[in-house]
Every structure is written in structure tokens, then in C-alpha cells.
Amino acid sequence: MASLKEMRNRIGSVKATQKITKAMQMVAAAKLRKAQDAAQNARPYAERMGSVIANLAAGVSGGDAPRLLVGSGSDRRHLVVVATSDRGLAGGFNSSIVRAARERINALLNEGKDVRVLTVGRKARDQLRRLYGDRYVGSIEAGGNPSLEVAEQISARVQELFESGEVDVVTLMFSRFRSVVSQQPTALQLIPVEVGAATTQSESTAPYEYEPDEQAILETLLPRNITTQIFSAMLENQAGFFAAQMTAMDNATRNAGDMIASLTLQYNRSRQAQITKELIEIISGAEAL
Numbered sequence: 001m002a003s004l005k006e007m008r009n010r011i012g013s014v015k016a017t018q019k020i021t022k023a024m025q026m027v028a029a030a031k032l033r034k035a036q037d038a039a040q041n042a043r044p045y046a047e048r049m050g051s052v053i054a055n056l057a058a059g060v061s062g063g064d065a066p067r068l069l070v071g072s073g074s075d076r077r078h079l080v081v082v083a084t085s086d087r088g089l090a091g092g093f094n095s096s097i098v099r100a101a102r103e104r105i106n107a108l109l110n111e112g113k114d115v116r117v118l119t120v121g122r123k124a125r126d127q128l129r130r131l132y133g134d135r136y137v138g139s140i141e142a143g144g145n146p147s148l149e150v151a152e153q154i155s156a157r158v159q160e161l162f163e164s165g166e167v168d169v170v171t172l173m174f175s176r177f178r179s180v181v182s183q184q185p186t187a188l189q190l191i192p193v194e195v196g197a198a199t200t201q202s203e204s205t206a207p208y209e210y211e212p213d214e215q216a217i218l219e220t221l222l223p224r225n226i227t228t229q230i231f232s233a234m235l236e237n238q239a240g241f242f243a244a245q246m247t248a249m250d251n252a253t254r255n256a257g258d259m260i261a262s263l264t265l266q267y268n269r270s271r272q273a274q275i276t277k278e279l280i281e282i283i284s285g286a287e288a289l
Contacts, residue, residue: 071192
């Protein structure tokens with residue numbers, strides 16, 4: 001059995017840990033609101049860009065269509081971009097994204113596809129580089145806060161691999177923020193652009209005239225759309241990370257409180273037993289005299 005001093009030290013250690021988890025919970029809660037607003041504000045822009053591309057795509061076909069829109073004509077070579085955070089201590093947030101990415105990669109491999117993996121964030125890099133070392137094409141750190149510069153860097157890397165003919169289909173894996181207690185791992189196809197679900201019936205039948213023509217606009221808009229979708233996904237990840245971290249630190253604080261109560265009870269019982277033993281020894285000694 002541990003001595004009273006060892007138990008006091010352990011109680012003090014758990015109390016110090018509880019203070020840290022409580023502080024991290026408060027910091028995550030403070031940052032969550034800003035991150036949540038940023039993610040929600042980015043959604044209409046990304047969705048509207050998808051609608052515009054869908055309307056433009058209806059006016060081009062065949063050889064006139066940009067390659068980013070129609071793809072390379074093959075789906076044999078896939079690039080899976082897995083976006084997580086750089087930091088941990090957020091429960092299963094990063095692991096859920098990586099698990100969904102692994103399931104998708106393994107499914108593609110079982111279909112006989114050639115798969116490449118590009119990671120965004122240190123947590124995705126650390127987990128996937130070990131598993132898919134020969135298929136791993138690089139990693140980009142997400143950074144403390146999502147930035148358009150990082151999104152442009154990722155977009156440039158993706159387009160470089162596509163234009164060089166190394167990949168035919170590009171899919172982005174990230175976590176879509178639903179609520180404080182719900183973040184959903186999501187797969188978004190970046191190349192070729194999925195336009196079927198990007199527009200409503202009213203938008204698809206609305207008459208539009210474009211100047212210059214649809215092809216010229218798409219040539220400019222499609223690369224920007226990839227950057228926009230990546231940046232929106234990074235904002236969704238940021239909001240989900242802080243929500244998951246706040247929940248994880250709240251659970252850790254509660255668990256630390258339960259452990260402190262248990263250790264304190266055990267300490268008091270041991271101390272009382274020691275005092276009782278000493279009293280018995282004193283009384284027994286006095287009676288012997």
C-alpha cells in the first residue's frame with residue numbers, strides 16, 4: 001500500500017492536471033465560437049460557387065470542357081487528401097477522419113485502383129505515413145489557424161499532380177462541423193468537379209448569359225473553386241477540433257474530480273487506520289506498565 005506522503009503527492013498531481021484540463025476547456029470554448037462562425041460563414045460562398053459552376057458546366061461539353069471539370073477520362077489513379085489538425089487532445093476527432101480515410105483508401109485498393117495519399121496536418125501525417133509509405137506523396141501542415149495561403153498551397157499541389165497525369169480523381173477527406181457534440185467525417189470530390197448535387201432545380205433552369213463564354217469563365221473559376229473548397233474544409237475542421245477538444249477536456253476534468261474524490265477517501269481511511277493503530281499501541285503499552 002502506498003504511504004500517506006505518496007498519496008498526498010498523487011492527489012496534488014491530479015489536482016494540477018485538473019487545473020490544466022479546465023483551462024484548456026475554457027480556451028477551446030472561447031475559440032469555438034469564432035471558429036464556428038467562420039465555418040458557417042464560408043458555407044454559403046462555397047455552395048454558391050458550386051451552383052455557378054453547375055450552371056456554367058451545362059453550357060460546355062465534349063472537347064471544349066476544361067479538364068478540371070470532366071477529368072482525364074479515367075478513374076484508375078486516385079489521390080486522397082486527408083485533412084486533420086496539427087494538434088491532439090481532442091478525443092477521437094483526428095482518429096475519426098483518419099479511420100474514414102483508411103476505409104476509403106482500402107476500398108479503392110480492393111477495386112484495383114492506384115491510390116496516392118496527401119496529408120494536411122501532423123496527425124494525419126503521423127498515422128498514414130506508416131501505413132501507406134509507398135503511396136505517400138507528401139504532407140502540408142495545417143497551421144494554428146486556417147489561412148487562404150495554406151489552402152492555395154494545397155490546391156497548387158493537387159493541380160500539379162493532376163496536370164502531370166499522376167492522378168485522375170482527387171478526393172478530400174475532412175470533418176464537417178454539425179454541432180458541439182457532432183462532427184461528421186466527409187469525403188468531397190475535388191477533381192473532376194461533382195456538379196450533379198451542386199445546384200437546385202430552379203437554378204438549373206434559370207436563363208443566364210455569360211460574357212466571356214462559359215469555357216473561359218470555367219478555366220478561371222475551377223482552380224479557385226478547388227482552393228475555396230479546401231479552405232472551407234479547413235474551417236470546418238477548425239470548428240470541429242475546438243468542439244471536440246472542449247468536450248474531451250470537460251470529460252477529463254470530470255474524471256480528474258472523481259479520481260481526486262476517490263484518492264481523498266482512500267487517503268483519509270489510511271490516515272484514520274494509522275492513527276487508530278498508534279492509539280492501540282499506546283494503550284497497550286500503558287496497560288503493560
